Amino acid sequence: MTSPSVPTAPEPFRFPVAARYAGMASSPLKDIFALAARKDVVSFAGGIPDPALFDLDVVASCYEWVLAHQGHRALQYGVSEGELELREQAARRLSRDLPTHASQIRVTSGSQEGLFVVAQALLEPGDVVLVESPTYLAAVQAFAVHGARMIGVETDDDGVVPEALDEAIRTHRPRMVYLIPTFQNPTGRTMPAERREAVAEVLLRTDVPLIEDDPYGALSFSGSTWAPIASLPGMSERTLLLNSMSKLMSPGVRIGWMRAEGSILDTLAVAKAAISMQSSVVDQLTVARYLETADLDAHVATVSAVYRERRDAMATAIAPVLPAGAHVTHPEGGMFLWASLGEGYDAQRMLADAVAAGVAYLPGWSFFADHPDLSSMRLSFVTHSPEVIEDAVGRLGEVIAQHGQR
Structure with a gap:
């Protein structure tokens, strides 16, 4: 007499995972x-x-004002470019160093989404992105899942080394260069003005676009500030400049923006729409109200x-x-x-x-x-x-x- 066979448990169902996320x-x-x-x-x-x-009490009052005065609009769909009031406030802040119009601003859900929008808009599989060594780890992830290959460029205590950047551009022919010039994540170091000018000279001469990430620049311990590389002659049109309110107001609000010029603005809006349609309207209007009425500085x-x-x-x-x-x-x-x-x-x-x-x-x-x-x-x-x-x-x-x- 044969013993009854013991049924084997079925293998658990597994969704097929895209290669770019395999092992992650x-x-x-x-x-x-x-x-x-x-x-x-x-x-x-x-x-x-x-x-x-x-700044809890002030932020709370801004939310209350928006819901009381713009509630129906705040709870509705918005536009992919971002709400006009916020783009105007962002342009006003950026214009301290770099003349900026609201039409040159694209709102994102924090600068992290901004990096993903940039990658979606600019990168093809196999493209090379030059980054500082070391650099912000989530930027590496955002670029890598779009099939890009990151190459680290030599740095010193003043940031990326211009001569090394020049050589890496000639060797690898990158799609773009990604830098965090001010209070860099992860090192905390800052490029002095002379180094920024030298980096700009390399990028202008080699005709390579710059992604400049600046979420920390306002958090100065001495009161000194550093104008972005985008503000140097010839750089504004070839730089995508990313900012965020996460470190200045609240990371939970998830509001940031990008500054750009020219036809890339339309592409960024299309990429943003494909990813999330638009950032939270109520949060955008609240941040705009905060920037208009509070003393952020x-x-x-x-x-x-x-x-x-x-x-x-x-x-x-x-x-x-x-x-x-x-x-x-x-x-x-x-x-x-x-x-x-x-x-x-x-x-x-x-x-x-x-x-x-x-x-x-x-x-x-x-x-x-x-x-x-x-x-x-x-x-x-x-x-x-x-x-x-x-x-x-x-x-x-x-x-x-x-x-x-x-």
């Missing part, structure tokens, strides 16, 4: 927010503003003063715990400090021990298009008080010391 079950950005949500860990991993610094100055104190706390705490030969940046603004521990250290392997000690950072390898520095880490100083920073960096120092002995 997670991402560094997803991991950032997971770490930030843990109550037992002081996270320096994400550039997450301290919610205590939000005063608010940013208050926030920047707090961030400066926290940068100083982190810089002071981390200096004595770094190994000999380590390199750490001292940003003049923004949200991030970048540390390279040097040969023999692997920041990814070290992370589990750091989290066990109650502190987290973002390993630097994910910010490189190629040839990553495995010893590097990005540390955000904006979320926590100086006292919390000092204590957590002390615990991180103990982990660094343990790995230095292995």
